[in-house]
Amino acid sequence: MKTVIITGISKGIGRALATKFIGEGYDIIGTTRDGKYDIDKTGITILGLELSDPQSISRCANLVKSLDKKIDILVNNAGGNADDEETVLNIDKLRQTLEVNLIGTADFTEQIIPAMNEKSHIVFISSQAGSLQEMDHISDSHSPYHYPAYKISKCALNMYARTLAARFDKDKQDLTVSAVHPGWVRTDMGGDEAPTLPEEAAENIYNFAISRPVSGKFWFNGREFPW
Template identity: 45%
Template sequence: MKTVLITGASRGIGKALAQKFLSEGYFVIGTSTKGTSTISNENIITFQLDLANPESIKDCAEKILKLKKPIDILINNAAVILTEKDNDRNEINGDTLRKVINIDLVGTIDFTMQIVPIINPGGHIVNTSSRQGSFDYVFEIKNPSYQISKAGLNMFTRLLSFQLKDKITVSSVHPGAVLSGLAASDANMRPEEAALYIYQTAISNPKTGQFWFKGQPFPW
């Protein structure tokens, strides 16, 4: 039985991903900030993880290591979107920037580097990015802290893909504009639909260090 580790598996796209992988016969290790899950299945175990907190990251990674279940796929899905909409011009706000980068970028990188040693050769790390992190998708200033953070996550994908070349594939994915907790105003995809595309990318063996949307290359 293959094993997938999905951060933020308690709701939205992460929960739909957990359900998809379970239906495909995977053992799922999920995380949520409370350590609870609403999925009832003998093949899922959920750990508490707060990506804002280095102690929580270390504690979660240690618990996962103790399971002695090598990971085939890691999906870094957990994130927060904090907007600067409280100021009309969407100006970058230092507090918002620090919070978002700390969770979505620094926490994700810290967690990933602690999990890499137990990822099987031939495995796949999928970083859930966003079109908002794409340099080609800047038409207006919208959630700048989140945009900067996801652009940084894309660079992490590229750098890690070089570091793990010929061992582990590393990808960024844009899930789509999804009707979930972080939904944009033009959101039109169900979490299950986004999860299906991410699942297909995750189980395929694509060229490492790329950015994908619905299985097609997406501009950085």
């Protein structure tokens, strides 16, 4: 049985993705901030993970290692947007957002890598908001100056994904690294007007995560997306 770790399965895309993987017969390790989860399913191990807390990250990674399972897929889904409707960069919110979306995510990933299978897939749920090229095509309602801390965090996360892919390539390690835009999804973060249901996003991410794409790329619905 293949094992997948998904961070942030309390709600939204993470919850839908965990449900999809369970339905497909995977062994799931899911994380929530308080280590609790409201789905009544077998085949899932829930661990506590607060990405802004280095001790929580180490505790969670050590618990994963103590399960003595080789991980086939790691989906770094957990993330936050502290910006609300900000257009001016708020430094406290930037610190807070980088701590979760970039530093905590990278710290957790680095600690999980030794537990990963030789041929495995690390997926970062990034965002179109982190694409530099997309800044030239953003409509008025999502102006280039909205959510600056969130945009910066996802852009930086993309660079982490690329450097990691390059490192595995240099070391001749057969791990695949991908950044994925999930679409505009109807969740607490995406809001009620988002056209894509979490289950639809989860279906796409699942199909992508179990594939073996070229490493070090940014993707949306199975197609390459501009960085």
